[in-house]
Amino acid sequence: xxxxxxxxxxxxxxxxxxxxxxxxxxxxxxxxxxxxxxxxxxxxxxxxxxxxxxxxxxxxxxxxxxxxxxxxxxxxxxxx
Amino acid sequence: xxxxxxxxxxxxxxxxxxxxxxxxxxxxxxxxxxxxxxxxxxxxxxxxxxxxxxxxxxxxxxxxxxxxxxxxxxxxxxxxxxxxxxxxxxxxxxxxxxxxxxxxxxxxxxxxxxxxxxxxxxxxxxxxxxxxxxxxxxxxxxxxxxxxxxxxxxxxxxxxxxxxxxxxxxxxx
Numbered sequence: 001x002x003x004x005x006x007x008x009x010x011x012x013x014x015x016x017x018x019x020x021x022x023x024x025x026x027x028x029x030x031x032x033x034x035x036x037x038x039x040x041x042x043x044x045x046x047x048x049x050x051x052x053x054x055x056x057x058x059x060x061x062x063x064x065x066x067x068x069x070x071x072x073x074x075x076x077x078x079x080x
Numbered sequence: 081x082x083x084x085x086x087x088x089x090x091x092x093x094x095x096x097x098x099x100x101x102x103x104x105x106x107x108x109x110x111x112x113x114x115x116x117x118x119x120x121x122x123x124x125x126x127x128x129x130x131x132x133x134x135x136x137x138x139x140x141x142x143x144x145x146x147x148x149x150x151x152x153x154x155x156x157x158x159x160x161x162x163x164x165x166x167x168x169x170x171x172x173x174x175x176x177x178x179x180x181x182x183x184x185x186x187x188x189x190x191x192x193x194x195x196x197x198x199x200x201x202x203x204x205x206x207x208x209x210x211x212x213x214x215x216x217x218x219x220x221x222x223x224x225x226x227x228x229x230x231x232x233x234x235x236x237x238x239x240x241x242x243x244x245x246x247x248x249x250x251x252x253x
Contacts, residue, residue: 003227004219024117028150031095032132036211 005033010040014047081143082250083124083154085161086135093123094135100161107142108161115148115155122159126250129153131218131237134176134211138168138245167245173210179240180213181206183233187220198223 005013005026010033016022017030034041062070086094091102101108115121124141125133129152140163143156181202188199198220205212214237222230242249 003222003230020119024119024150027119028117028152032152032215035094035133035135036208036215038208 003029005029007033007037007040010034010037010043014044017044018047018051081147081154081156082162083126083141083143084130084165084247085122085124085139085141085159086130086133087137087139089136091137094133100139103139103161103163107163110144110158110160112158115146115157117148117150117153117155121148121155121157123153123155124159125153127242127247128235128238128250130241131214131234134209134214136173138165139163140165165245165247172244175244176237176240177206177210177213180210180217180237183236184213184217184220187217187224187229187233191224195220195223 010030013022013026013030017027022030034044059067087100088094090099092099098111101111111122113120113122117123122141122143124143130138132152139161141159141161143154143159145157148155184202185199188195188202202213202216202220205216214234217237218230218233221233225232239249241247
């Protein structure tokens with residue numbers, strides 16, 4: 001594995017890190033990066049805040065109209 | 081085992097935000113957590129790991145139990161803070177930052193080819209503090225000498241910290 005984690009890696013690995021599914025050696029490199037990179041530290045804080053705020057919403061809690069908008073947005077994102 | 085742990089200025093852990101019982105003339109209270117590296121357990125480091133985990137305040141910590149050794153850190157099920165390393169203050173943080181910046185310039189520019197693009201990031205990085213400057217210096221060394229250069233530079237930073245903080249090099253034997 002690589003010896004360093006980049007800012008792009010942090011974005012890609014943030015969910016695994018927060019869910020504690022990142023292997024320990026990768027998590028160590030992830031935390032070393034967070035320790036010196038304020039931008040990524042803020043990003044991770046935002047992720048934590050978002051999870052805390054909306055992490056308990058169940059699928060049936062989302063209004064149908066909002067659900068369709070989200071699905072459409074993700075469909076378009078995959079095509080882009 | 082005696083090791084070292086960086087905390088935030090207010091005594092909380094860098095990553096979990098756990099508020100540590102701080103020493104106040106006597107060691108702080110024992111803290112316990114099951115060992116699972118980067119997920120659970122008390123995380124600390126040998127002197128060789130200090131450059132990777134630079135924080136605002138530094139403590140000497142006593143680790144107890146079945147201690148797991150990782151490349152840059154130690155994870156224990158039980159620990160207590162023994163004393164603050166008071167030499168790690170704002171002035172020495174600035175000095176360490178400057179040392180890393182000077183070293184980064186030296187490695188980038190003193191040999192051919194001159195690594196001008198790498199050198200250009202050094203001074204603008206200084207306001208971000210010592211943890212970033214340590215990484216920048218080590219990355220430039222890696223660009224110059226490969227991954228061994230990165231680790232050698234980290235070792236050089238650790239030796240500087242050991243000397244200036246008056247610590248025992250706990251990885252020498």
